[in-house]
Amino acid sequence: MENVGAVQTKGYSQQELKELKDFYLDSLLGDTLPFWLKEGVDREHGGYLLMRDADGSLIDDDKSVWFQGRFATILGMLYNEYEQRNEWLEAAKAGVDFLKKHCVDTDGRMFFMMTREGKPLRKRRYFFSEAFAISAFAQVAKASGDEQLAQEARDLFRKCMSYYDGEISLEPKFTDERPGKGIGVPMIFLNVAQQLVDTVGCSYAESCIDRFIDEMRAFVKDDIACVMEVLSPADDIIDHIAERTCNPGHAIEAAWFILHESIRRRGDDELQALGLKMLDYMWERGWDKEHGGILYFVDPTGKPVQEYWHDMKFWWPQCETIIATLMAYQLTGDEKYAQWHQMIHEYTHRVFPDKEHGEWFGYFHRDGVLANRAKGNHFKGPFHLPRMQWVCYKLLSDQ
Numbered sequence: 001m002e003n004v005g006a007v008q009t010k011g012y013s014q015q016e017l018k019e020l021k022d023f024y025l026d027s028l029l030g031d032t033l034p035f036w037l038k039e040g041v042d043r044e045h046g047g048y049l050l051m052r053d054a055d056g057s058l059i060d061d062d063k064s065v066w067f068q069g070r071f072a073t074i075l076g077m078l079y080n081e082y083e084q085r086n087e088w089l090e091a092a093k094a095g096v097d098f099l100k101k102h103c104v105d106t107d108g109r110m111f112f113m114m115t116r117e118g119k120p121l122r123k124r125r126y127f128f129s130e131a132f133a134i135s136a137f138a139q140v141a142k143a144s145g146d147e148q149l150a151q152e153a154r155d156l157f158r159k160c161m162s163y164y165d166g167e168i169s170l171e172p173k174f175t176d177e178r179p180g181k182g183i184g185v186p187m188i189f190l191n192v193a194q195q196l197v198d199t200v201g202c203s204y205a206e207s208c209i210d211r212f213i214d215e216m217r218a219f220v221k222d223d224i225a226c227v228m229e230v231l232s233p234a235d236d237i238i239d240h241i242a243e244r245t246c247n248p249g250h251a252i253e254a255a256w257f258i259l260h261e262s263i264r265r266r267g268d269d270e271l272q273a274l275g276l277k278m279l280d281y282m283w284e285r286g287w288d289k290e291h292g293g294i295l296y297f298v299d300p301t302g303k304p305v306q307e308y309w310h311d312m313k314f315w316w317p318q319c320e321t322i323i324a325t326l327m328a329y330q331l332t333g334d335e336k337y338a339q340w341h342q343m344i345h346e347y348t349h350r351v352f353p354d355k356e357h358g359e360w361f362g363y364f365h366r367d368g369v370l371a372n373r374a375k376g377n378h379f380k381g382p383f384h385l386p387r388m389q390w391v392c393y394k395l396l397s398d399q
Helices: 014-037 065-081 086-102 128-144 147-164 184-199 203-217 248-264 269-286 315-332 335-351 384-397
Strands: 058-060 120-122 370-372
Touching: 014 384, 065 086, 065 128, 065 384, 086 128, 128 147, 128 184, 147 184, 147 203, 184 203, 184 248, 203 248, 203 269, 248 269, 248 315, 269 315, 315 335, 315 384
Parallel strands: none
Antiparallel strands: none
């Protein structure tokens, strides 16, 4: 088999970049959004019905709270940044209204899974449902001019920071015997804060951005060229199988959030260097040199990983890597990043799109054999793919 880790030694021409820009927009507007908007909005009970089979038929009518916020965010973002289509705004409002009406518990925290009608099924110990609700509220508030909704987004962000700081205690998942902290919360809330500030404004969220980045820096371990997922409270690596497990796609997503912050600041060399380093480290660890694509889990010591799906290819790490490599190339002009972007773009668009029914499959075995034909479930739906297509289009439009 040809070594798919080999690269050519050239960047992109201006014509190639234009073709990429057109491709991402056409894929978003002509394929991804039509798949989800055809029947995704629940006209009877509100919110979205997104658990879909390959052909778009419904697998289950339960509703992921994450995706009520995530799809509303994408639709509001497109309304705000591309074109003010009433269809998008009304669909975005459907998700926000469902979140507000059904998805908040009596203690003020949000649920994780709901029935179609809006009855709670499951609640988790962390506050990512709230994170995606903040983004949705902010985008729809800007789109609709709803200042009350904008304030609800700001207030919910403050409440999440109370969870973050331990001012409001959440039920622990683990005992205190081996304390640890994850990169997930600061990285997610970095992106949430960026959106909140850039849509409806929030000085408090703006003041938190440096803190999130500072906390993320600790997870970047130069001595082993790796971005960790979990550290001890003292920022040390915890030498146990679960805590050693790294997720290259997650770290690469964090990398482009930091690169995006350098862009927001109209050039910040230190942040750019940090984001590029994170991308470099986790590309080297995550890229599958035999089959192509980004592996799901790796162990930085080379020991076996606990999760049996560790070598599978999920859709979302590929999406995040497409964004990160293109952003790195746009920022630096370094041909290495153009080559990496070409590799991940070509691999992903060869493997994941469903040429018969549209949209993408989400789950493949390492060698590219389809593992699950679902287009939507609790975790997969209209978020990582349309966000990738939109962010890449914007990057290429700004060149």
